[in-house]
Amino acid sequence: MRNPIGWASLTLFSLGFFAFIYAPLFVIIGYSFNSNPVNMMVWDHFTLDWYRGLFGLAREQLSGSVMPASGYVESTGHMLAALRNSLMVASITTVISTVIGTATAIALSRFRFRLKGFYSGFLMLPMMMPDIVLGIGLLIFFVTIGMQLSMLTIIIGHCTFLSSYVFIIVQARMAGLDPALEEASADLGASEWLTLRKVLLPQLAPGILGGALLAFVISMDDLVITYFVAGTDNTTLPVYIFGMIRRGVKPEINAIATLIILASVVIAAAGLWLRARKTD
Amino acid sequence: MASLEIRAARRHFVTPEGGRVAALDGIDLTVGANEFVTLLGPSGCGKTTLLRAISGFEALDSGSIRLDGTDLAALPPFKRPVNTVFQSYALFSHMSVARNVGYALEVRGVDRKAREAAVESALAKVGLTGMGGRRPNQLSGGQRQRVALARSIVAEPRLLLLDEPLSALDRNLRQQMQIELKTLQSRLGIAFVFVTHDQEEALTMSDRIVVMRAGRIEQIGTPREIYRHPRTRFVAEFIGETNLFHATVDRIEGAQALARTAQGVEMLLPATGLRRGQAVTAVLRPADFSLADQGIAGRVTRAVYLGSDLQLYVQPDAGGEEIRVTARDGANAPATGAAVHLSYAPEAAHVLEAA
Numbered sequence: 331m332r333n334p335i336g337w338a339s340l341t342l343f344s345l346g347f348f349a350f351i352y353a354p355l356f357v358i359i360g361y362s363f364n365s366n367p368v369n370m371m372v373w374d375h376f377t378l379d380w381y382r383g384l385f386g387l388a389r390e391q392l393s394g395s396v397m398p399a400s401g402y403v404e405s406t407g408h409m410l411a412a413l414r415n416s417l418m419v420a421s422i423t424t425v426i427s428t429v430i431g432t433a434t435a436i437a438l439s440r441f442r443f444r445l446k447g448f449y450s451g452f453l454m455l456p457m458m459m460p461d462i463v464l465g466i467g468l469l470i471f472f473v474t475i476g477m478q479l480s481m482l483t484i485i486i487g488h489c490t491f492l493s494s495y496v497f498i499i500v501q502a503r504m505a506g507l508d509p510a511l512e513e514a515s516a517d518l519g520a521s522e523w524l525t526l527r528k529v530l531l532p533q534l535a536p537g538i539l540g541g542a543l544l545a546f547v548i549s550m551d552d553l554v555i556t557y558f559v560a561g562t563d564n565t566t567l568p569v570y571i572f573g574m575i576r577r578g579v580k581p582e583i584n585a586i587a588t589l590i591i592l593a594s595v596v597i598a599a600a601g602l603w604l605r606a607r608k609t610d
Numbered sequence: 611m612a613s614l615e616i617r618a619a620r621r622h623f624v625t626p627e628g629g630r631v632a633a634l635d636g637i638d639l640t641v642g643a644n645e646f647v648t649l650l651g652p653s654g655c656g657k658t659t660l661l662r663a664i665s666g667f668e669a670l671d672s673g674s675i676r677l678d679g680t681d682l683a684a685l686p687p688f689k690r691p692v693n694t695v696f697q698s699y700a701l702f703s704h705m706s707v708a709r710n711v712g713y714a715l716e717v718r719g720v721d722r723k724a725r726e727a728a729v730e731s732a733l734a735k736v737g738l739t740g741m742g743g744r745r746p747n748q749l750s751g752g753q754r755q756r757v758a759l760a761r762s763i764v765a766e767p768r769l770l771l772l773d774e775p776l777s778a779l780d781r782n783l784r785q786q787m788q789i790e791l792k793t794l795q796s797r798l799g800i801a802f803v804f805v806t807h808d809q810e811e812a813l814t815m816s817d818r819i820v821v822m823r824a825g826r827i828e829q830i831g832t833p834r835e836i837y838r839h840p841r842t843r844f845v846a847e848f849i850g851e852t853n854l855f856h857a858t859v860d861r862i863e864g865a866q867a868l869a870r871t872a873q874g875v876e877m878l879l880p881a882t883g884l885r886r887g888q889a890v891t892a893v894l895r896p897a898d899f900s901l902a903d904q905g906i907a908g909r910v911t912r913a914v915y916l917g918s919d920l921q922l923y924v925q926p927d928a929g930g931e932e933i934r935v936t937a938r939d940g941a942n943a944p945a946t947g948a949a950v951h952l953s954y955a956p957e958a959a960h961v962l963e964a965a
């Protein structure tokens with residue numbers, strides 16, 4: 331493999347590949363500093379106004395002061411409200427689906443019962459299912475049982491499929507665990523509860539954290555399912571941005587997107603770091 | 611004083627193919643309070659199952675296990691005063707060495723001061739003083755083995771179970787650990803039940819050896835008894851290298867019996883318990899033979915160099931199976947093809963009780 335032409339073309343190919351993946355991100359980051367308020371595709375000059383606007387509004391919203399009456403600022407306020415909704419949904423969903431997914435993974439690998447394979451196959455299904463099917467299914471379900479569409483239905487909807495993601499990640503970690511670890515703990519005098527707390531959960535921690543991060547990111551990002559179960563008054567950021575395409579895009583969106591990219595990079599780095607720190 | 615008493619222990623498994631394996635098929639065993647007992651037997655004979663029944667990870671179908679008179683059946687593993695050294699060591703990789711070693715005390719709620727002192731002394735006993743701050747993955751295989759050992763003795767169990775703890779170590783380290791384990795056991799004054807595949811290991815370390823076969827005990831005895839006086843052909847062949855001779859007693863002369871193999875090789879055996887016409891199986895170890903001017907005549911088919919000794923394979927002129935003989939290596943050691951005579955002291959021959 332010392333063929334210089336081969337190496338050069340391989341390098342070019344990889345660079346092109348990375349450019350293809352990351353160019354859109356860099357474009358957004360670039361435009362978030364563009365001062366042109368009317369057409370954000372046309373570069374005017376460098377500004378931090380959009381960030382300032384976001385943070386200023388965020389501070390006002392936090393301190394509870396009344397929003398200015400201008401329609402333009404108001405829609406930025408909506409965007410921030412949507413972001414806040416997204417963060418809330420993602421946090422609650424992450425906690426619930428991490429608990430459910432982890433508990434299920436532990437139960438399935440530690441207890442024997444009939445139809446176990448069938449059951450764990452069933453748990454994969456929400457992951458495989460097209461979002462649109464899941465979204466329609468959830469909507470029909472909520473309507474049938476007469477449940478008002480709200481933040482609660484969004485959270486329930488997200489938990490249904492994100493629990494599966496967490497389950498699969500934790501289960502993979504569980505499968506790699508030496509069953510003798512738990513026996514050693516019991517042998518040394520630890521009750522099942524102590525074994526769970528002192529041995530099993532710490533050993534599963536990288537998987538649980540990885541699952542939780544993934545659940546958070548996917549929940550923040552989900553459009554299709556949320557779209558179906560959100561109702562009219564509750565908007566998450568992806569749904570709001572999607573709606574913007576019709577109402578006209580505000581430049582603040584680039585600033586928010588850039589902040590989200592930054593947050594994703596931090597979360598992904600944390601995830602990678604946790605994996606690299608694998609305890610054995 | 612008896613420590614561990616196992617009576618008529620039975621345990622079976624159903625294989626995935628639907629068959630039934632009797633992993634323990636009526637085990638009776640008593641282990642003294644300060645005894646080093648080794649379970650020895652081929653793969654699948656039930657050694658691990660027996661250990662797991664004692665530690666509580668397998669329930670018995672029937673039979674009983676008592677420790678100092680208390681029936682263990684009702685106690686879950688975490689309440690039994692028995693600890694185990696696992697073959698994979700099963701160290702907790704997310705804890706320091708010190709916390710691993712102190713784990714049994716931590717879960718019993720022993721306070722930090724007392725725990726640290728006990729951990730220090732346990733680490734000292736296995737020669738790991740000062741290593742408490744490390745993580746298990748920063749240790750060599752031999753050191754991990756010692757941590758597992760320290761962890762299992764820190765709560766002063768009455769009985770320590772060891773399932774092939776040395777099998778992952780290289781030969782030199784294994785021999786060193788064999789001696790250390792034995793020393794540790796007599797210093798702690800508790801009973802060890804040790805599992806191994808390795809007959810040499812069993813012979814060096816044990817007070818008594820339990821030879822198991824297919825869920826049953828084939829023979830229990832001191833290493834010398836097991837080696838010199840195997841009761842069955844299985845034991846004779848499992849422990850050490852063995853030459854077996856199937857012969858019929860021709861006549862008895864005082865303390866000696868003259869027997870003849872089917873091929874007509876004449877053998878002198880100790881007469882104890884033998885009568886004329888009886889079919890017997892005699893055991894002679896390779897080292898029992900010496901090269902002489904007369905005796906069993908044969909020809910060397912192969913000579914294998916073992917270091918200071920040679921292993922000779924001698925085909926008797928009369929026929930029958932090759933005889934394995936240990937001879938000293940040297941200038942006049944016989945080469946392949948040489949004609950030799952093999953002699954042995956009749957007292958060295960051991961006649962099996964059962965075939």
Ligand SMILES: Nc1ncnc2c1ncn2[C@@H]1O[C@H](COP(=O)(O)OP(=O)(O)OP(=O)(O)O)[C@@H](O)[C@H]1O
Binds near residue numbers: 631652654807
């Ligand atoms: N959980 C199980 N399910 C089914 N069969 C089992 C189970 N555990 C053990 N067995 C069977 O019981 C028998 C005894 O197994 P055991 O593990 O006690 O053998 P062992 O003497 O420890 O063997 P080795 O020297 O290979 O470790 C074997 O035939 C094994 O296949």
Ligand SMILES: [Mg+2]
Binds near residue numbers: 657658659
């Ligand atoms: Mg075993």
